[in-house]
Amino acid sequence: MGLLDLFRRTPATANVAKERLRIIVAQERSSRGATDFLPLLRRELLEVIRKYVNVDPEAIQINLEKEGGHEVLELSVALPEKAGG
Amino acid sequence: MTEIIVVTSGKGGVGKTTTSASLACGLARGGKRVAVIDFDIGLRNLDLIMGCERRVVYDFVNVIQGDCSLKQALIKDKRIDSLFVLAASQTRDKDALNLDGVRKVLDDLIADGFDYIVCDSPAGIEKGAHLAMYFADRAIVVVNPEVSSVRDSDRILGLLSSKTHRAEQGNGNIKEHLLLTRYSPRRVTTGEMMSVADVKEILGIEVIGVIPESPDVLSASNAGTPVILNEQSDVASAYEDAVARLQGQTVPLRFVDEPKKGFLARIFGG
Numbered sequence: 001m002g003l004l005d006l007f008r009r010t011p012a013t014a015n016v017a018k019e020r021l022r023i024i025v026a027q028e029r030s031s032r033g034a035t036d037f038l039p040l041l042r043r044e045l046l047e048v049i050r051k052y053v054n055v056d057p058e059a060i061q062i063n064l065e066k067e068g069g070h071e072v073l074e075l076s077v078a079l080p081e082k083a084g085g
Numbered sequence: 086m087t088e089i090i091v092v093t094s095g096k097g098g099v100g101k102t103t104t105s106a107s108l109a110c111g112l113a114r115g116g117k118r119v120a121v122i123d124f125d126i127g128l129r130n131l132d133l134i135m136g137c138e139r140r141v142v143y144d145f146v147n148v149i150q151g152d153c154s155l156k157q158a159l160i161k162d163k164r165i166d167s168l169f170v171l172a173a174s175q176t177r178d179k180d181a182l183n184l185d186g187v188r189k190v191l192d193d194l195i196a197d198g199f200d201y202i203v204c205d206s207p208a209g210i211e212k213g214a215h216l217a218m219y220f221a222d223r224a225i226v227v228v229n230p231e232v233s234s235v236r237d238s239d240r241i242l243g244l245l246s247s248k249t250h251r252a253e254q255g256n257g258n259i260k261e262h263l264l265l266t267r268y269s270p271r272r273v274t275t276g277e278m279m280s281v282a283d284v285k286e287i288l289g290i291e292v293i294g295v296i297p298e299s300p301d302v303l304s305a306s307n308a309g310t311p312v313i314l315n316e317q318s319d320v321a322s323a324y325e326d327a328v329a330r331l332q333g334q335t336v337p338l339r340f341v342d343e344p345k346k347g348f349l350a351r352i353f354g355g
C-alpha cells in the first residue's frame with residue numbers, strides 16, 4: 001500500500017462477503033434435495049385424494065420442517081363442506 | 086484407465102474454457118493422451134481458445150447423430166501430438182445432445198485408450214451442464230472469489246453429489262476440487278477480496294489451484310494459444326501446478342501472497 005493509495009482506498013468488504021455467503025450457503029444446503037420432491041408429492045397426493053373427495057388444488061398444504069435431529073413432514077388437507085350428502 | 090474430468094462452475098465467465106484448455110494441454114504435454122470436449126452446444130468457444138476454429142469440420146453432435154466417425158471429428162492439436170479437441174455444435178437445437186449419445190462418445194474414447202477426457206461444461210444448470218458432469222470421475226469447480234460465483238459453485242456441488250451417474254449408482258463419490266481464478270493477492274491483503282482460505286471454508290472442499298488475475302489470459306485467448314503454453318506467465322505456472330496436483334503430486338500453492346515491493350513501489354503504490 002503506497003502513500004498515493006491512501007487517497008483512493010476501497011473499503012474492505014471481503015469479510016462482509018464471507019459472512020453473507022456463510023449464511024446463504026448453509027441455508028441452501030439445508031434445503032437441498034429434501035424439498036425437491038415436495039411439489040410432486042403434493043400433486044400425486046391431490047390425485048389420490050380426488051379419487052374419493054373432490055378437494056380444491058389449494059386445499060393441500062405440505063411442509064417439511066427440521067426439528068432438532070429429525071424432520072417433520074406436515075400435511076394438511078382441507079375437506080370441502082358436505083354438499084347435500 | 087481413463088479418467089473423465091468435468092470443468093464446471095454454474096456461473097458464466099469465470100474461466101471454465103480457459104481452464105479446460107490449459108489443463109488438457111498440461112496433461113497432454115506430460116505425455117498423456119487427452120481429449121477435450123466442448124459441451125456448450127450452440128455457443129462453441131473451446132475451438133477459439135485452443136486456436137483450431139478453422140479446422141472444425143465435424144462436431145460433437147455430428148458424431149452423436151452418426152454423420153461422421155469420432156476419428157473424423159477429433160481435431161488433433163498442432164502443438165501437442167497426444168491432444169485432441171472435439172468441438173461443440175453450433176446448432177440451436179437444445180436436444181441435440183442426449184445421455185446415450187454422450188455415453189457412446191465417451192465409451193469410444195475410453196476404448197481408444199485416452200488417459201483423460203476433459204469435459205468443458207457450459208454455464209448454468211441446464212441440460213448441457215448436466216450432461217457434461219454426468220459421467221465424470223472428477224470435477225473441477227472453477228470459482229472467482231466473489232459472492233455470486235461462490236454461491237453458484239455450491240449449487241453445482243449439490244448437483245455433483247446427486248445428479249451424476251456415480252451418485253445415482255452409489256458408485257463412490259466424484260472427486261471434487263476448487264480452482265480459484267482471477268485471484269488478486271493484493272486485493273486480498275487490503276481486505277477487498279475473499280482469500281483462498283475464505284472460499285475453501287465456505288465451500289468445504291479442497292483447492293487444486295489458484296490462478297492469479299493477469300492480462301496474459303486475454304492475450305492467450307486473442308492468440309488462440311492456451312495460456313499454460315506461455316512460459317513467461319505466472320498463470321501458466323499456476324496451471325502447471327494444478328496439473329501436477331491433478332496427477333497426485335503435492336505442490337505448495339504459489340501466487341497467493343502479495344509480492345514484496347521495492348522502496349519506490351511502496352511509496353508510490355502500483
